[in-house]
Structures are given as structure tokens and as C-alpha cells.
Amino acid sequence: MTGMNNAMNPGSGSAQKESGRADQKQSQLQRIADGEWFPPVVDPAINKETAAVSIKNFNLWYGSTQALFDVSMDVPREKVTALIGPSGCGKSTLLRSVNRLNDLIDSVRVKGEMNLYGDSIYARGVDVIELRKRMGMVAQKPNPFPMSIYENVIYPLRIDGIRDRRILDEVCEKSLRGAALWEESKDRLHQSALGLSGGQQQRLCVARAIASEPEILLMDEPCSALDPIATGKIEDLIDQLRGEYTILIVTHNMQQAARVSDYTAFMYLGQMVEYGATPALFKKPRLKETEDYISGRFG
Amino acid sequence: MNTEQKTNRKKSARSWRRQSGGTSIASLGQPMVWLAGGMLALSLVMIIALLLLVVVRGMGTFWPGDIVSFTTVTGETVAGEITRSSSFKPRPELVDNLPEHEQAKARQMLAGNDGISERVLVRTGNYELDNNHFTWVNDFTVADTDYPQWLVVMERLTWGRFYGVPREFHVDGNLVAEGPSATWEQFEQHHRQVRQRWQQRRQLESHDVGKINHAQEQARLELRSAELALQEARNQFGARSDQYRQAQLELDQAESLFAGKDEELNRRYDEIRARIAELNRENDRYQITLETANGQLKVMGLSEVVRAYPANQLNLLDRIGIYLDRWCEFLLDDPREANSEGGVFPAIFGTVVMTLIMVVFVVPFGVLAALYLREYAKAGPLVSIIRIAVNNLAGVPSIVYGVFGLGFFCYLMGGTIDQLFFSEKLPNPTFGTGGILWASLTLALLSLPVVIVATEEALAAVPGSMREGSYASGASKWQTIQRIVLPRAMPGIMTGMILAMARGAGEVAPLMLVGAVKLAPELPVDGIAPFFHLERSFMHLGFHIYDLGFQSQNSEAAIPMVFSTTLLLILIITMLNIGAIWLRNRLRRKFIVSAF
Numbered sequence: 009m010t011g012m013n014n015a016m017n018p019g020s021g022s023a024q025k026e027s028g029r030a031d032q033k034q035s036q037l038q039r040i041a042d043g044e045w046f047p048p049v050v051d052p053a054i055n056k057e058t059a060a061v062s063i064k065n066f067n068l069w070y071g072s073t074q075a076l077f078d079v080s081m082d083v084p085r086e087k088v089t090a091l092i093g094p095s096g097c098g099k100s101t102l103l104r105s106v107n108r109l110n111d112l113i114d115s116v117r118v119k120g121e122m123n124l125y126g127d128s129i130y131a132r133g134v135d136v137i138e139l140r141k142r143m144g145m146v147a148q149k150p151n152p153f154p155m156s157i158y159e160n161v162i163y164p165l166r167i168d169g170i171r172d173r174r175i176l177d178e179v180c181e182k183s184l185r186g187a188a189l190w191e192e193s194k195d196r197l198h199q200s201a202l203g204l205s206g207g208q209q210q211r212l213c214v215a216r217a218i219a220s221e222p223e224i225l226l227m228d229e230p231c232s233a234l235d236p237i238a239t240g241k242i243e244d245l246i247d248q249l250r251g252e253y254t255i256l257i258v259t260h261n262m263q264q265a266a267r268v269s270d271y272t273a274f275m276y277l278g279q280m281v282e283y284g285a286t287p288a289l290f291k292k293p294r295l296k297e298t299e300d301y302i303s304g305r306f307g
Numbered sequence: 308m309n310t311e312q313k314t315n316r317k318k319s320a321r322s323w324r325r326q327s328g329g330t331s332i333a334s335l336g337q338p339m340v341w342l343a344g345g346m347l348a349l350s351l352v353m354i355i356a357l358l359l360l361v362v363v364r365g366m367g368t369f370w371p372g373d374i375v376s377f378t379t380v381t382g383e384t385v386a387g388e389i390t391r392s393s394s395f396k397p398r399p400e401l402v403d404n405l406p407e408h409e410q411a412k413a414r415q416m417l418a419g420n421d422g423i424s425e426r427v428l429v430r431t432g433n434y435e436l437d438n439n440h441f442t443w444v445n446d447f448t449v450a451d452t453d454y455p456q457w458l459v460v461m462e463r464l465t466w467g468r469f470y471g472v473p474r475e476f477h478v479d480g481n482l483v484a485e486g487p488s489a490t491w492e493q494f495e496q497h498h499r500q501v502r503q504r505w506q507q508r509r510q511l512e513s514h515d516v517g518k519i520n521h522a523q524e525q526a527r528l529e530l531r532s533a534e535l536a537l538q539e540a541r542n543q544f545g546a547r548s549d550q551y552r553q554a555q556l557e558l559d560q561a562e563s564l565f566a567g568k569d570e571e572l573n574r575r576y577d578e579i580r581a582r583i584a585e586l587n588r589e590n591d592r593y594q595i596t597l598e599t600a601n602g603q604l605k606v607m608g609l610s611e612v613v614r615a616y617p618a619n620q621l622n623l624l625d626r627i628g629i630y631l632d633r634w635c636e637f638l639l640d641d642p643r644e645a646n647s648e649g650g651v652f653p654a655i656f657g658t659v660v661m662t663l664i665m666v667v668f669v670v671p672f673g674v675l676a677a678l679y680l681r682e683y684a685k686a687g688p689l690v691s692i693i694r695i696a697v698n699n700l701a702g703v704p705s706i707v708y709g710v711f712g713l714g715f716f717c718y719l720m721g722g723t724i725d726q727l728f729f730s731e732k733l734p735n736p737t738f739g740t741g742g743i744l745w746a747s748l749t750l751a752l753l754s755l756p757v758v759i760v761a762t763e764e765a766l767a768a769v770p771g772s773m774r775e776g777s778y779a780s781g782a783s784k785w786q787t788i789q790r791i792v793l794p795r796a797m798p799g800i801m802t803g804m805i806l807a808m809a810r811g812a813g814e815v816a817p818l819m820l821v822g823a824v825k826l827a828p829e830l831p832v833d834g835i836a837p838f839f840h841l842e843r844s845f846m847h848l849g850f851h852i853y854d855l856g857f858q859s860q861n862s863e864a865a866i867p868m869v870f871s872t873t874l875l876l877i878l879i880i881t882m883l884n885i886g887a888i889w890l891r892n893r894l895r896r897k898f899i900v901s902a903f
Contacts, residue, residue: 107779114685141781151772154795164780167790216780226779 037297040277045077049294051284054271057084060224060254061106066120068101068110075101077278078120083224088246088255090269090286092262094301098278099258100148103226106256107143108136125223141168144217145226149233150209152201152216157184157193160201160212164220179219187215188245207238214245218253225249227257231264243268262302266290274298358877365874368867369633371626374458374470374618375429376600377444378451380409385442386458386600387431387470388618390863397424397445405448413447428863432460432468433599440467441863454619457487458600461607462614464643467861471597471605479592490595491617494609497593501609508586511579519576526568531731533561637871646825646855647865651872656830657743657823657845658879662812664747664841665754669811670804672751673758680759681766682788694763701756709817712749717741717821721842737842741822743831744841749821750814754807761806765799766792801891805884812880815849823850825858848876 036046059082068076076098083089091099101110108129110116122129129139141164152160159166161180170176180197184190189211193204201212210230217225227246231239246268249255259265265272266286273283274293282289282298293299376386402413417424425446434440461469473490476483484493533554540554590610597605613636616629640650684690721738729737738744769792777787793800815823824844831843852872859865 109775109779112775112778137781137783140779143779145776145779147772147776147779149772151770151776153773153776153791163777163782163790167780167782167786213776216776220781 035297035300036281036295037276037300040279040281045279046281048080048280049282049284050081051271051288051294053285053288054082054084054283057082057087059083060085060125061256062123063102063106064121064123066102066105066122067118068098068105069115069117070113071115075278076105079275079278079280081273081280081283083254083256084271085254086251087270088250088257088268089271089273090265091256091258091273091275092260092265092301093275093281095260096277097275099275100228102275103228103256103258106224106226107140107145109145111136141220142223143226144220144222144224146210146213146217146228146230148229150206150213152204152209152212154202155200156198157201157204157212158197161215161219163216168220183215183219184212186218186249187211188241188248189215205238207234207241210234210238210242211245214242218249222253224254224256227255229258229260232260239264262290262304274301276301361870361873361877364867364870365872368871369630369637371460371616371618371621371629371633373454374460376453376455376458377429377449378453379444379448380405380413380450381448384600385429385431385444386455387429387442388460390428390430390441390867392425392427394423394425396422397447401445402447409448416447430468430864432470433603433605435466436599436603436605437601440861455600456619457491457617458619459491459597459615459617461597461612462648463607463611464613465611467644467648467864469597469605469607471599473595474598474604475596477594477596477606494595494615498609498612498615501590501593502613504586504590505610508583508590511583511586515579516576519572519579523569523572526565526572528731530558530561530565533558535731638875642826645860646851647859647861647868651846651848651851651875653827653830654846654848654851654872655875655879656832657827658812658848658876659883660831661743661747661750661845661847662808662883664743665750665811666804666808668748669751669754669758669807670800673755673803673807674762674800676755677759677762677766678788678793681763682784682792697756697759701760704816705753705814706816706820708749708753709820712745712752712817712821713741716745716748721745741820741824741844742842743822743845746818746822746845746847749817750811753814753817754811757807757810758800758803761803762796762800765796765803768799769795798891798895801887801894805887805891808883808887809880812883813849813876815847815853818847818850819853823847825850825854848872848879852876 040046061083063079063081063083066076066079067074079098079102091102093099104110105118106122106124106129110118118130120130124139124142127139128134153163155163158180161183162170162176165176165179181190181194184193189208192208193212196203201209204212210233214230231242234242243264246255246257250268250270257265257269269286271284272286272289274281274289276297282293282295284294289298290302293302299305372388374386375389376384378384397417402410402417405413426443427446429442429444431437431439431442455472457472458470459473461471463469473487473494475485476490476493478497484490537551537554537558540548540551544550587610591608593609595607595609595612597607599605614629614632616625621629637650638655639652641653642651643649680690680693684693717738717740721736721740721742724738725733725736773791773795774787777791782790822844824846827844827846829840829843831840831845832838833840852869855865855872856862856869
């Protein structure tokens with residue numbers, strides 16, 4: 009962590025200086041669009057936290073198009089971290105890189121380092137399947153499997169070959185309670201999950217993601233396909249999970265980021281622009297560009 | 308200023324509208340709607356017309372009609388059932404050949420009808436007496452039309468139908484009844500028992516004798532394999548070796564065993580023959596004498612007659628009874644008279660069993676192939692070429708599959724199996740000739756592209772989000788396929804199976820080469836171990852239709868059977884499909900209900 013600290017501080021300082029200059033000439037965001045790279049402005053408070061996932065100089069290409077540029081960030085343990093930024097800024101790509109879901113796309117190439125509690129994610133010979141079992145993921149659109157609610161929740165255990173009915177029942181109840189879905193679904197556990205409403209389906213996906221007690225929970229715009237009431241329920245759920253799970257959440261919705269997250273990272277065109285504690289970042293961002301984006305003047 | 312601009316814009320918009328003269332017809336797309344709808348209607352009309360033809364003619368085959376008796380101007384009598392009518396322009400000689408005094412009348416009748424005559428085709432039967440099953444009767448030669456009360460139809464085991472008036476009934480050569488009604492009464496009284504005895508006899512012949520034959524063949528094969536072992540021992544170890552002497556001993560044992568078995572079996576065979584002879588003797592006691600419309604007498608044994616009825620005395624209920632009875636015979640009995648009469652049960656059985664075996668082979672094979680193509684193979688030119696090749700396989704003429712099946716399955720694979728496992732039966736082939744297994748495999752190959760294409764589409768339609776959800780839960784690729792992709796794609800795979808079934812069950816050409824035959828009363832599944840005899844040749848409804856329509860001696864009588872058999876084939880395929888669709892809908896309800 010200390011090494012990181014050293015690397016970041018001079019960077020943030022120069023970025024501030026440069027942004028000061030940019031006020032007169034060109035904003036930093038425009039210069040990013042023109043292909044310049046700026047080191048991210050990072051709140052030193054983050055460095056006091058234990059990192060669950062640490063990302064160092066991570067680059068990613070879709071074929072010949074680069075989508076992530078030297079991204080570095082630490083995701084604090086048992087905190088909610090939000091990734092915000094305009095469409096196409098690479099926040100979903102970054103999230104999907106954490107559990108190597110981008111491997112499914114043939115043309116993807118990566119460079120850089122990523123660690124989960126010190127275990128390298130991208131090193132040669134890493135068992136991707138074992139790695140993914142340590143993480144849970146909630147996708148943009150609810151994606152329940154075509155099976156019963158019960159089977160959906162215990163799917164991660166099923167693929168591990170666990171057959172003990174007692175364990176399965178226990179995990180199912182615990183996960184559904186954890187996802188605030190138990191009361192609604194306990195009488196229909198063995199009916200098809202596809203009969204649930206959209207919001208319930210998304211909470212079911214959360215239940216499935218936490219069933220294997222992951223070390224980190226990845227959420228890729230979990231509310232973008234939901235109505236405000238269902239969104240509220242998911243946000244309450246995230247609030248309940250705070251302190252228990254490390255959560256990395258991508259969101260389009262600034263208010264949501266402000267409501268649910270402890271830390272927020274602002275990304276733009278594949279670069280990390282500013283990363284800091286949520287209240288500070290939303291009230292008094294270090295960069296003017298971040299303020300512009302948050303207040304809706306840009307993006 | 309502002310309002311002025313607005314009105315200006317409105318005006319200009321309106322003038323633009325006026326220029327184009329409103330919305331054009333082309334932009335509404337109305338003609339295309341009509342064209343598309345018209346095409347659909349046209350195809351529907353064609354399909355419905357075809358189905359109607361098959362249904363109407365197929366249903367009508369077994370209806371017992373009246374017996375007409377025509378007396379012609381030359382004094383002949385033609386009696387029988389009218390099968391169809393047509394109009395034609397008679398050649399002048401036809402009229403010239405009539406007796407002098409009738410010519411004028413006939414000419415007058417023809418002139419009144421623009422020289423066109425109506426004629427009817429009468430099924431006269433009585434083939435052994437006049438060498439004709441059917442006779443055309445022209446309207447201008449008919450002097451008298453009559454529906455005689457006592458003309459009866461006799462459906463017989465051989466020679467086709469007989470039309471005549473019952474005259475005398477003999478038991479043991481003694482006259483017991485005379486005159487139509489008394490004779491008919493006697494006939495009805497005895498016929499049922501005689502038929503029961505006949506059924507008993509047939510049961511003995513086919514079942515019990517069949518069993519003995521099978522046992523005899525088995526014993527012969529055991530002896531033969533002992534002989535082969537002896538030969539083998541001599542070739543390998545020489546005539547002086549211990550092995551040879553051992554084999555010689557075994558052969559002697561086998562011979563004495565065979566002699567014992569053979570004697571026992573022959574004794575049992577003689578017993579059965581005696582019982583059959585007794586039944587025959589009992590049946591031969593009853594004889595009926597009939598008089599044809601032309602006054603010829605015919606003596607007939609009662610066991611010859613399958614079904615008889617006085618057609619012109621029947622009320623509607625009787626007719627319905629006979630109609631249903633004939634349908635039952637059609638569905639449940641073996642064919643007789645070169646397939647033009649009797650039932651098609653072996654063909655129904657063969658068709659269904661062959662289709663099911665085909666499905667059992669083609670579905671796993673096609674699904675696994677599609678799975679590799681879609682899920683594992685890296686997209687590239689090779690995969691594209693394979694995909695094109697698979698699609699083009701669907702365009703290969705089916706007879707080519709038949710030739711391939713004969714060469715590869717029957718001769719190569721079957722021949723090898725025979726050499727390895729059935730050497731004692733050689734040179735008679737067991738698997739080395741057409742059979743239901745090879746026919747099913749050939750059709751499986753033929754319908755493989757259908758299954759592969761449908762499965763690939765079904766796999767491609769599984770949402771990526773579901774796969775990602777599974778991967779994100781830590782599932783491996785195979786676990787994802789097995790637990791998420793395949794269940795979700797199952798309804799689509801079932802659709803492929805349904806299409807393959809429809810394609811395979813209706814195919815005939817390749818079957819002619821790989822095992823479908825005219826007549827195979829031995830079913831591929833029966834009570835003799837090992838119960839499934841997949842090497843046997845079989846009957847198939849499609850081939851049966853071809854055989855009836857184009858190979859039959861008595862083609863006029865066979866035509867209605869063609870329609871009935873076609874109707875049956877359509878019904879069977881429909882039923883198989885409905886079964887599969889029902890299964891698919893169950894799966895679909897389970898897997899693809901969505902709240903969105």
C-alpha cells in the first residue's frame with residue numbers, strides 16, 4: 009500500500025496543477041479525449057483501508073481498440089465502491105476484468121496486474137474457475153436460470169458437487185434472507201424462477217451471488233432494468249450487505265452512487281480520473297471536471 | 308413576426324402535401340400485403356385440397372356399397388359394386404357391334420348427349436370364372452338395371468371378391484338347405500365357428516410351428532458351429548493334435564444332441580400338423596354353393612370366406628358395422644392377396660419402430676455434433692465449410708443415401724458383423740442384408756442436417772446473459788452447457804427432432820435398398836428371444852403405398868387402398884409429431900417463461 013501511496017501522491021499533485029492550467033486553455037477531459045494520459049487523483053483516505061482487490065496499471069484492448077488505459081485502483085475491503093462515468097468509459101469492462109469474464113470474448117487482450125487479497129488474477133496458470141468461485145456477480149439485466157428458485161440460489165454449490173440436502177437448504181435460506189427475498193419466496197421455492205417479477209429476479213441473482221460466500225461482490229448496473237421501487241429495494245439490500253461484503257458496483261446513476269457507496273471512482277474514456285470517499289467526492293471534488301460531471305454540466 | 312413565420316411554415320407543408328397527391332399506394336404497402344396474403348391462401352388451398360382428396364377417398368375405401376346388376380342389350384349380365392364412373396366418346400365400332408335393332412336407340416342416345424357416353428366401372432369379382440376383376444359398362448348398352456335382393460359379397464382369402472346368390476348349403480356332402488334365404492341362414496350359423504377354427508389353425512401355423520422352426524434352426528446352428536470349430540482346429544493344429552481330437556469329441560456330442568433334439572422337435576411338429584389337419588377336416592365339412600349373375604355355379608368352402616354380406620339388404624347400421632370391421636382388419640391384420648386386401652399392421656409397426664429407432668440414433672448424434680460446432684469450435688473458415696457441407700447434405704437425393712446405406716451399412720458393417728458373430732449361418736446373411744437397423748441408420752444420416760441446424764439455432768438463441776451468470780458463479784464450460792444451455796435449448800432441439808421425424812417417416816426411396824420389403828409378416832419385435840430382431844427386413848407404409856399403386860396385379864382394387872394407406876401414414880406421422888410437440892411444450896413451459 010505504501011508503494012502505491014508514493015506513486016499516487018506526486019501524480020495527484022501534478023494533475024491538480026495541470027487542471028489549473030486547463031481552466032485557461034482546455035479541460036483535462038478534452039485532453040483525455042485527444043489521447044493524453046493523466047494519473048488519477050486519489051483521496052489518501054483510501055490508502056488507509058485494506059485492499060480486497062488491487063489493480064495496478066491495468067490495460068485492456070478489444071482487438072486493436074484500447075478500452076482501459078493504465079488503470080490503478082484499490083477496492084477497499086468490506087466497503088461499497090462505486091464506479092461512475094459516462095457510457096463507454098470502461099467501468100463495466102473494468103468490473104468484468106475482475107472476475108475475468110472478458111475472457112469469454114475472443115479478441116480481448118490485457119496487460120497489467122490485478123490481485124485478489126494478494127493472489128494474482130491474471131498470472132499464468134491461474135485456475136479461472138476457482139477464482140470466479142471466490143467472487144459473486146450481479147449482472148445488468150436479471151439473469152435467473154431456467155430452473156426453480158431453490159436451484160437458482162444453490163447453483164454455485166451444485167456445480168461444486170455438494171449434495172447434502174441440509175447444507176443446501178441452509179445456504180438457500182441464508183442467501184435468500186441475505187437478499188431480502190426469503191419472505192416473498194419461501195412458499196414457492198420449487199417453482200420456476202422465471203415467474204418472479206423483475207425486481208425479485210434481480211434480488212434472486214444477488215442471493216445466488218452471495219450463496220457461495222464470495223470475497224467480493226461485483227454489481228454491473230444492477231438497477232438499470234428496474235423500476236424505482238425495485239431499485240429502492242436493491243439499494244436497501246446493498247446497504248444491508250455493507251460491512252459484510254466487499255462490493256464493487258458500476259452505476260450510471262449519480263444519486264445512487266452517492267446513496268449507496270463509501271468510495272467512488274470517476275472514469276472517463278478508459279482512464280481513472282478521480283477516486284475518493286463518496287461524501288467528499290460529491291460535495292467537494294478535487295477536480296473541476298469531476299464536479300462538472302456530477303452536477304450534470306458534462307457527460 | 309413569430310406567428311407569420313409559423314403560418315408560412317404550415318402553408319409550405321400543406322403545399323408539399325398537395326404536390327405529392329396524398330400518400331401513394333406503394334408507400335402504404337397494400338399490394339404487398341395482398342400478394343403475401345394471396346400466396347399464403349394459395350398454399351393453404353393446395354394443402355387443404357390434397358388433404359381433402361386423401362381423407363375423402365381414404366375414408367371411402369371400406370364403405371360397403373350396393374350391388375348393381377346390369378343386363379346389357381346383348382343379354383349379358385354384369386353384377387357387382389360400382390367403383391367409379393367416367394364419360395368418354397365411344398368409337399363407332401362399339402355401336403356397330405350392337406344388335407341391329409338396338410343400334411338406332413344407342414345412336415339416338417349418343418346424339419342427344421353430343422356423342423358422349425357415360426360409363427361405370429363395375430367390380431365384378433369372380434376372377435377364377437371370367438378372368439376379370441372389373442368390367443366397364445357403357446350407358447348405351449344397358450337394357451336393364453336391377454338391385455337383386457340376394458346377391459351377396461364374399462370376401463375371400465384368394466381370388467378376390469365373389470358376387471353371387473347363395474343356392475345350396477352342404478354339410479359332409481349332404482344338402483341341408485336350399486334357396487337363398489335358407490342357405491344364407493345356414494351360412495351365418497356356421498361361418499363364425501369355421502373362422503374361429505381357421506384362426507386357430509393360423510395361430511398354430513405361425514406361432515407354434517414358427518417356434519419349432521426356430522428351435523430346429525438353433526440346434527442346426529449349434530451343430531454347424533461345432534463343425535466349424537473342428538475345421539478350425541484342423542487348420543490350426545493339424546489332424547493329429549489334441550485340440551483336433553477334443554473338437555472331434557465335441558462334434559460327436561453335438562451330433563448326438565442334435566439327433567435327440569431333432570427327433571423331439573419332429574415329433575412335436577407332427578403333433579401340430581395333426582391338429583391342423585383335424586381343424587381343416589372339420590372346416591372342410593361345410594360348403595356353400597353360389598350362383599353368379601351369369602348363372603354359373605361355384606362351390607366354396609366356408610373357411611375360404613373372410614367376410615360376407617347381402618349388400619342390398621343392409622340398413623345403415625349394418626353398413627357402419629361392416630365399415631368399422633374392415634377398418635379394424637385394415638389396422639390390425641396382415642395383408643393378403645398381394646397386399647391389395649387385408650390389413651397393414653406389419654407396415655404400421657415397421658414404420659413406427661423404424662422412425663423411433665431413427666430418432667434414437669439421430670438426436671444424440673446431431674445434438675453432440677451441433678454442440679461442438681456452436682460451443683467449442685473456434686469460428687473460422689473450417690467451421691464455415693463444415694456448416695455449409697452439413698446444410699448441403701440436406702440437398703443430396705435420398706436415393707443416394709439408400710445406395711450409401713446399402714454399401715456401407717448392409718454390406719460393409721453388416722458383412723463384418725456376420726463374419727464375426729454369425730459365421731455359422733453363412734452364406735445366409737444375418738446383418739449383411741437390408742434390415743430395420745440399417746434402414747433406421749440410413750434415415751438417421753438423411754435427417755442429420757435437420758437436427759444439426761435446428762440444434763445450432765437453439766443453442767445460439769440461449770441468451771448470453773445466462774451463460775455469463777453461470778460462468779460468474781464459477782461454472783466450467785461443460786457445466787454451463789449441461790445445466791444452463793442444453794435445458795434452455797431443449798425445446799428448439801425438440802423442434803429439430805420433430806422435423807427429422809416428419810422427414811424420415813415419409814421417406815421411401817432409400818428404404819427400398821436397405822430393408823423395406825413387400826411382405827414381411829415377421830415383425831422386428833416379437834416373443835422369441837432376444838425379442839428385438841433388428842436385422843429383420845420390415846414393411847413400411849410409404850413403400851406399401853408404392854407397392855400397392857404400381858406393383859399390384861389388381862391395380863383397380865388397390866387404388867382405394869393407396870388412399871387409405873396414405874391417410875393412415877399421414878395420421879401416424881401427425882400422431883408422432885403431436886406427441887413430440889406436446890413434449891416440447893411441456894419443456895418450453897418449464898424453461899422459457901419470462902417475466903419480461
